[in-house]
Amino acid sequence: MVAKLELVSLSKSYGKIDVIKNLSLEVGAGEFFVVLGPSGTGKSTLLKLIVGIEQPDEGKILIDGKDVTRLPPNKRNLAMVFQNYALYPNLNVYQNIAFPLKMHRRRNIDSKVKKVAQELGIEEILEKRIQQISGGQQQRVALARAIVRNPALFLLDEPLSNLDARVRYSARSELKKIQEELDETFLFVTHDQKEAEALGDRVGVLHSGSFEQVAPYRELYENPGTQWIGDFVGDFPMNFIKNIGFRPEWTSIGDSGEHEIMVDTSESIGGIFFIHGTLKDGTSLILKSLRRYDVGDSVRFSVTRSRTFSEAP
Amino acid sequence: MVSEYNNPRTRYYIYAVAVFVSFFVLLPIYILVIISFAPSSQTIDIYYPYLIPTKLTLVNFINSFRGVGTLLEAAFFKSLETAFIVAALAILLGFHAAFGLNRLPLRVNSTLIGILFFSTMIPSITIAIPISVTFLKAGLYDTSVGLALAQELVVLPLTVFILMGTLDSIPKQLEQQSRVDGASFFQTLYLVIFPLAVPGIVSAFLLSWLMSWDEFTFAALISPVHPTLPFLIYLYASSRGGSILTGASFALLVTIPVIVLTIILSKFIKGGYLTSGITG
Amino acid sequence: MILPAVIYVTYLAFYPAIEAVYGSFQTIRGTYTVYNYQFVFGTFGRIEFPALHLSIPTPIYNTFVITLTALVLQFSLALIIASLLSKPFKGRAAFSALFLIPFGVATVVTGLIFHNMFSTYGGYANSFLRAIGLRPINWTGSYWTSTIVLILADAWKNTPIVTLILLAGMTSISPDIYSQSMVDGAGVFQRFFRITLPNLKGFIVIALMIRGISEFNIFAMALLVYPYQLLTTMTYALYDTVNAHPSYAAGSILLAFVLIFAVIIMTYRGRYRGV
Known part of the structure; x- marks a missing residue:
């Protein structure tokens, strides 16, 4: 049961603080949508509004065209995976997965639980207690619990951030595969750009309560809509000389270059160097380079590609 | 260190x-x-x-039971019954109150906690007399239920504080998850929250039970005709002569199991429980 | 969800309390009077303080003396035991179970035991005094010895609960602070007065509140081992289901004292928090 999600002019404030400000969004059926944002930008509040744990002050939430704004969470037919998975510690793996089916009074609970367990490769641990299984397994159990009742919409709140680095990469690609196989609508919240890049069909960048830009990650990187996006998206912030923005790799270093910087530091990432330097007027820049420079060296470069922003930095 | x-x-x-x-x-x-x-x-x-x-x-014991065995038995069961009603009611009322208090805005919540805390300050003996007069009319005088209802006053605020601490330590996300999984509010409360609060509930239950088992003032004023154990022991202890031996034998019988229980459960009886609700 | 509990305590605690205060100003025929109070104050004598031009009704005086001495004794003992329990030593687990034993002994049982320990005839305290060659004492015969017996019995039963609260406070102090202060050259006593006590303040106030109110209400123990009148035992002595009004008056006086005590402690707590 695949559904689209529409948020219409949502607002929510706590006391005097406006956490969500006039936020609108449409997520298409079967889309993997990523909400990206630094902490404190209202990501978790947005999720709580969609789930129904919190009520918006203004605006509407529609799932498949149906207004669910005032419905309690258990009437919205959506599934959620929390950052810490929120597995019921007093139930075993099997009972955890069966819980939503029981609550919805579904039939054939046993066969449904076993089927989803097999799909996710956790049929061996069904009788184990939650405390006995690894972080990666916990994540799968949480996912199984979400999938099993075939909801209209999946919400995932940083579900990969509790895994250690190695498991995280495999879990990430697996998650993408699962979503494609299910062909369901996923709304995935994260502060990790790599996850946004790897997973999202489209990425919405949340900034002080509303979306600064909604686009595929590549587009955000190559063609940021605002300076803030340019600054936020990417391993390194975009360089700015006045209102002209360019990425560290959109440059060529050579004696004939039009600009000159003094090198402050250089860091090496996988054999490629990123040179942190300062222009004469004090502007800090980062350049990508194939060779190393020492502190105090002067480097000339030209900008090969850029994007001009209307407002001044 | x-x-x-x-x-x-x-x-x-x-x-x-x-x-x-x-x-x-x-x-x-x-x-x-x-x-x-x-x-x-x-x-x-x-x-x-x-x-x-x-x-x-063993002569003292044998004599005690020969003389007043049935009286002791009656008092024992009255104490037992009263303590179980008190503890069960404390959990029933306390669990819901604690859950609600944890979720209310701070200002309302501190007013209500204030009311609960204030009620514990009212001396038992001051209110025991009006209560006994009321209970006489209501037919609750000298009954286990009546006594339990009065003793509940001493126990309930403490139970609420203990359970507030326990419920506070259960991650909110589990509750939210359960709602998303389709459980209604009360299903969440009884199927998810309650099982997770069991350790705190056990300690609140035991403390309530012990406090009722020990309670004297209300017992003396509300149930003097068919006494509970503490009041029965008092009746023997306060008279001189041979009956003090009966009192001592009863006292020992009452005390040994409770001491054993206290030691076994000492990990549940923590000062932190008493202070968590108040310091918060 | 909170309402049942709140309605419960309101109906069974506040309403009877108001009833008691109201009834204390009434005669049995329902007319208003202050006679109940005169009767209460007149029945059990007064203690005179000629130097201060003061005379205090005996039960009130006794209640004060008992409350203050009992609190001082219990807090001193509890501080010692709690600081012991906050240190690691072999056998601490056994000791921490053992010191809790009185907590599980019913108040009335404690009273019974102490009544026997200190009775003139068949009393163990005098047996012991004689065994070490001292003269026996008529414990229940004089005011001060009776007081000592009562506060000892009360301390035996109730020190564990004070200890638990203070211990919770002590374990909440980070060991790093102690290490730091030792490095900074603070000795045992400086550490106690400069670190332990100030950090315990909040916990002491809570324990003082809990215990102080219970001391004002000390009842079963006093009935058993204390031959003089306290506010509680006086209320009980005046209790009569036919004419409850004098006991209402006694109960109201007790209520007033407890509330004044609570307000003083709360004020102190508020001030301490504000600093």
Whole structure:
């Protein structure tokens, strides 16, 4: 049961603080949508509004065209995976997965639980207690619990951030595969750009309560809509000389270059160097380079590609 | 830890104090035991009783039960019944109140906590008399249920504080997850929250139970005709002569299981429970 | 969800309390009077303080003396035991179970035991005094010895609960602070007065509140081992289901004292928090 999600002019404030400000969004059926944002930008509040744990002050939430704004969470037919998975510690793996089916009074609970367990490769641990299984397994159990009742919409709140680095990469690609196989609508919240890049069909960048830009990650990187996006998206912030923005790799270093910087530091990432330097007027820049420079060296470069922003930095 | 504990002199102090305190803790228990088990000619029937009796006997126990066994039995079951009603009611009312209090805005919540806390300050004896007069009219006077309803006042605020601490330690996400999984509010409360709160519920139940088992003031004023154990023991202890032996035997019978229970469950009885609700 | 509990305590605690205060100003025929109070104050004598031009009704005086001495004794003992329990030593687990024993002994049982320990005839305290060659004492015969017996019995039963609260406070102090202060050259006593006590303040206030109110309400123990009148035992002595009004008056006086005590403690707590 695949559904689209529409948020219409949502607002929510706590006391005097406006956490969500006039936020609108449409997520298409079967889309993997990523909400990206630094902490404190209202990501978790947005999720709580969609789930129904919190009520918006203004605006509407529609799932498949149906207004669910005032419905309690258990009437919205959506599934959620929390950052810490929120597995019921007093139930075993099997009972955890069966819980939503029981609550919805579904039939054939046993066969449904076993089927989803097999799909996710956790049929061996069904009788184990939650405390006995690894972080990666916990994540799968949480996912199984979400999938099993075939909801209209999946919400995932940083579900990969509790895994250690190695498991995280495999879990990430697996998650993408699962979503494609299910062909369901996923709304995935994260502060990790790599996850946004790897997973999202489209990425919405949340900034002080509303979306600064909604686009595929590549587009955000190559063609940021605002300076803030340019600054936020990417391993390194975009360089700015006045209102002209360019990425560290959109440059060529050579004696004939039009600009000159003094090198402050250089860091090496996988054999490629990123040179942190300062222009004469004090502007800090980062350049990508194939060779190393020492502190105090002067480097000339030209900008090969850029994007001009209307407002001044 | 960097400390002075390696210093042997400090260690001597620690052990000296520990032994001293243990001695005084155990001394009254020892005296209760010898009054119960030594012949009265070595305990209460002489001016200077033997500090260490030379003879032990079961005569006191046998006499006590022969004389008033049924009275003791009635009091025992009355105490038991009352304590169970008190503890069960404390959990029933306390669990819901604590859940609600944890979720209310701070200002409302502190007012309500204030009311609960304030109610514990009202002296039992002050309200026991009006309550007993009311209960006389309502037919609750001298009943287990009536007594339990009164004792609940002493127990309930403490139960609420303990359970607030327990419920606070359960991650909110589990509750939210359960709602998303389709559970209604009350299903969440009873199927998810309640099982997770079991450790706190057990300790609240036991404390309520113990407090009721020990409660004297309401028992004396609301149920004097068919007394509970504490009041029965008082009736024997306050009269001189042979019946003090009966009182002591009863007291020992009542005390031993509770001491054992207290020691076994000592990990549940923590000062933090008392303070968590108040300091918060 | 909170309402049942709140309605419960309101109906069974506040309403009877108001009833007691109201009833204390009434005669049995329902007319208003202050006679109940005169009767209460007149029945059990007064203690005179000629130097202060003051005379205090005996039960009130006794209640004060008992409350203050009992609190001082229990807090001193509890501080010692709690600081012991906050240190690691071999056998601590056994000791921490053992010191809790009185907590599980019913108040009335404690009273019974102490009644026997200190009775003139068949009393163990005198047996012990004689064994070490001292003269026996008529414990229940004089005011001060009776007081000592009562506060000892009360301390035996109730020190564990004070200890638990203070211990919770002590374990909440980070060991790093102690290590730091030792490095900074603070000795045992400086550490106690400069670190332990100030950090315990909040916990002491809570324990003082809990215990102080219970001391004002000390009842079963007093009935058993204390031959003089306290506010509680006086209320009980005046209790009569036919004419409850004098006991209402006694109960109201007790209520007033407890509330004044609570307000003083709360004020102190508020001030301490504000600093």
